[in-house]
Amino acid sequence: MASNRARAPDQASPVHRLAIKPLFDSLPPRDKLYAHYLSQAAWKGARIILRQTSLESEAIFNFIIEAYRACEGEWSQFEEVCAVTGDEVKAFLSYAGLFLYNLGNFYGEGGQKFVPDLRKESLEKIVGCVGMTGSAAENLVEGMTAVTPQNTGYPSDTAVSSYYLGDRITRTEIKEVQLYMQEEGVEPENTRVRKTIHKGNAVFDILQTSTQTGNSKLTTAAQLGGPRFRRMKGDHQDEISTISAHLQRASMYAQNQNQKAVLDCHMYSFNTGDLREYRRGQEIWVKDKSPSIEHILGFVETYRDPHGVRAEWEGVVCIADPEETKKMEVFVASAAKFCTLLPWATAENEGKGLFEKDVVVIPQFAIVHALTMCCPYVWEASNLPNYNDIRETHGSKNMIIANRMSVNCNSSGASLxxxxxxxxxxxxxxxxxxxxxxxxxxxxxxxxxxxxxxxxxxxxxxxxxxxxxxxxxxxxxxxxxxxxxxxxxxxxxxxxxxxxxxxxxxxxxxxxxxxxxxxxxxxxxxxxxxxxxxxxxxxxxxxxxxxxxxxxxxxxxxxxxxxxxxxxxxxxxxxxxxxxxxxxxxxxxxxxxxxxxxxxxxxxxxxxxxxxxxxxxxxxxxxxxxxxxxxxxxxxxxxxxxxxxxxxxxxTKPEQRPKFVQGNTLLKKNGEVEYREYEESDEGIIRSWAERGPL
Structure with a gap:
């Protein structure tokens, strides 16, 4: 029986540019600055995603960037200096491009692990050329080449989840943590859990993302066998602090008071770890209708938490395409009546039935082009916020990422x-x-x-x-x-x-x-x-x-x-x-x-x-x-x-998974913002990340 073993990346996988330069260049200077600082905030969450993916991902990221700097992007130098072949250098670049696109050594879409398609000895030579030696080099190579765990999921012999650290946690224990958090009124999206054994009892540290630090006392739950739970603020502290600083700058160029208020809520929530303020920001975000610059920042989607409650960092900045969006206004205007065509529709509630809201709040709809997507993969569309109470009372926004959708025209495996x-x-x-x-x-x-x-x-x-x-x-x-x-x-x-x-x-x-x-x-x-x-x-x-x-x-x-x-x-x-x-x-x-x-x-x-x-x-x-x-x-x-x-x-016929190379916004000495594109190649992906500055 075939299984989903860790596999090497396909060197023939296409690399596509997330094209947006003409649209960005057409923006007025103030909007460019707003988009730039939002993008800076988005990219600074990359290390959070790396940590949420696997324990070794952050070290692999550091190594790839150091390898680029060691050869200044002239990758052929490794052939002579490291005594490896051109094909082996290409295999390393293919792995590095895929790793940076997925922000980890597991596919962002699907969760399977991938490993370099070159001999361990050759990888060790490249690692040595970058200047790594001893146990650090050994641990790095082992982390890159180990075929288990094979995928993300509930922690087991074959699966791993970096939302659950320390000693192996069980599904029953995760539910116990969830019940405790519900009783305490603490939402889980921006948390991770670390299990340790203390005096024979399991202790669960709930790590909450914030710039503030501080630990609560251990909460005793006698019926569960002793001290069990402790809340610890300050997870991802450095990254969240930098993100907030960029949001503060972005706020100076916001287009209206709603946008300023959203960023204020984000910054307060990131500082304290309190998601109630983030929720309030989402209510205001929905009211900011049809902005020319759209963004999604925070702990949003829970797809990769096997328990489905803890969310991944997502930093997205988009530029609206008003002409394309206008074409869909007829659909949005007609959408409510389509609810009467659904299988649960009855005569009540104006033909919608009692399993629909009295007033169906159809999501705002926008066709946008992605400027920045700091995510484990580049997705096609989104409907947010994920908080159902906000959706029911304030509405939601739907975005179609046009410069991602257009790549479907070139899908080679579509008709396989x-x-x-x-x-x-x-x-x-x-x-x-x-x-x-x-x-x-x-x-x-x-x-x-x-x-x-x-x-x-x-x-x-x-x-x-x-x-x-x-x-x-x-x-x-x-x-x-x-x-x-x-x-x-x-x-x-x-x-x-x-x-x-x-x-x-x-x-x-x-x-x-x-x-x-x-x-x-x-x-x-x-x-x-x-x-x-x-x-x-x-x-x-x-x-x-x-x-x-x-x-x-x-x-x-x-x-x-x-x-x-x-x-x-x-x-x-x-x-x-x-x-x-x-x-x-x-x-x-x-x-x-x-x-x-x-x-x-x-x-x-x-x-x-x-x-x-x-x-x-x-x-x-x-x-x-x-x-x-x-x-x-x-x-x-x-x-x-x-x-x-x-x-x-x-x-036996795995499809070539596309990779996307994204550009960078750069602040020039004269205060203007430049958009820089990169070539559609693994080398282009690596260079784009190396030029994003310290992350």
Missing amino acids: YLQPQDRELYRQNLHTIRFVATVIHELLGHGTGKLLSETAPGIFNFDATNPPIDPLTGQTVASCYHPNETYWSVFEDIANSVEECRAILMSAYLIDKIEILAIFGYDEISALTADDMVYLSYLHLGVEVLRSLEHYNPDDKKWTQAHSQGYFAIFKHLLIEGNGILTVHHDPNTSELHVTVDSTKILTDGKPALGRLMCALHIWRCTANVEACRPFYENLASVEGVYETWRSVVA
């Missing part, structure tokens, strides 16, 4: 799992398919739903004396969220995947609606017809599922990527309940693997099957019914039998 008759049409229109799907996914997928909650003791956001009827059981709903509970704290490790699965389903379920496709310009007479779009969208489901199987680890039977798990759950559901709408063709002799769609069954079988699954996930999410959701979803996402056979085929 299609038969010849479908391949070319799919390749030609992949960018369009993904764009339309992403808009629906973000605006309606993540923008719909009302979490039935007891917001304070005895106070509910629904009629608790006459609860809604659960469409899955025909009975009144029997559960809801209690005070201090969130969707993520209740659904834990499956929360992200269930939410992404629900959003993917939304775009697939609504893609046949003529009124939606017309907004994007597709009808029966367009070059790419509406029927073509529907057919290609179902093909896309199949393609994405087979591609996603690379993100399943058969050794511990875990998915390493939330979207991939969601895609697979949908696919398996369609194979079971779709009456042959999707078929996978596998030739064991040639290892060919293809997916086909029966277009005659899209509306009669495919759409109803998608609706049933979407309705179940939506209602369980709205009612905090994790007891029903977990066994169903985990079973649906399990990979066994023929699915494992397909996964084994996919594992």
Whole structure:
């Protein structure tokens, strides 16, 4: 059985420039300064991400930058000085480029570990040439070449998570820490946990990111066997202090008072570690409508915490594209009525039903170009903030990263799992398919739903004396969220995947609606017809599922990527309940693997099957019914039998993962800001990081 072993980076992996120079150059000087200081703050979080990825990542980062400086970017010097071959230097550069793109030695998307594709002896020579010797050199080489742990996940013999340090922690202990934090009113996003043994008892230090320092007393929990919990401020202190200093400078060039207020909230939260002020900043951020410079800064996404509650640093700065954004205003204006088309819609609440908010606050929508993305990978779109109470009362923002999405036009592996008759049409229109799907996914997928909650003791956001009827059981709903509970704290490790699965389903379920496709310009007479779009969208489901199987680890039977798990759950559901709408063709002799769609069954079988699954996930999410959701979803996402056979085929044909090289903003002596681009190569990626200054 093939497994997800640590693998060497593909030297042929394409490197793409996150192109934005003309747009940046067109900004007025004040906006350039605002974007520059925001970008400086974003990049200063790189070391936080490195520490959140693995214990060895920060040392590997330092080594790569020192290697660049040792040869001043003339990498061929290593051939003679270190007595290694040109191919070995290329292999090292490929590893270094991939490492810097992912900000760690585990893929940001998928969580698998990767190692250099060169002999250990050759790597040791390069390390020696940079001036490292002794135990430091030995530890560095071991950290770069060790094939275990193989992936990120709950700490085990094969998986690691740098959100959980010290002695190995169990899932039960993580839940105990979570309960303690809920009781104390401490949110987990900006924390890590370190377990130690003290006088025979486990002690859990909750490390809270802040510039302030200080420890609380050990909290005694007699029923758990003695002293257990201690809060410790000051995690990532140096980086957070520098980030705040850059935000202070950025505030001088903010475009309005809302932007200043957001940065003030960020700085206060970063200083104290108190996320309540960060939440307040998010409320204000949502009110800053259609800014020309947009940003996301803080501990945002919880994808890589196996427990799904602790978040990764994310520093993103974007420039708006108002002309492209304007084209989507019709969709945003019409989005609320589309809620009446969903499977849980009933006559109440103006046709939306009781599992939607009284007033559906459709996310603001913007097409932007990324100037800076200090993240473990360059993603295509985002819908924030992740705090559901803010989304329900203040709204949210959706951003499509146009200069990332455009790269889909050049995807070489896009049609690998299609038969010849479908391949070319799919390749030609992949960018369009993904764009339309992403808009629906973000605006309606993540923008719909009302979490039935007891917001304070005895106070509910629904009629608790006459609860809604659960469409899955025909009975009144029997559960809801209690005070201090969130969707993520209740659904834990499956929360992200269930939410992404629900959003993917939304775009697939609504893609046949003529009124939606017309907004994007597709009808029966367009070059790419509406029927073509529907057919290609179902093909896309199949393609994405087979591609996603690379993100399943058969050794511990875990998915390493939330979207991939969601895609697979949908696919398996369609194979079971779709009456042959999707078929996978596998030739064991040639290892060919293809997916086909029966277009005659899209509306009669495919759409109803998608609706049933979407309705179940939506209602369980709205009612905090994790007891029903977990066994169903985990079973649906399990990979066994023929699915494992397909996964084994996919594992033998790993796709080339793209890497992105980003530019730098530089403050010149005359006070002007310059944008510097780099070549589309591993050397360009390394140089870009070396020229970002001390991190």
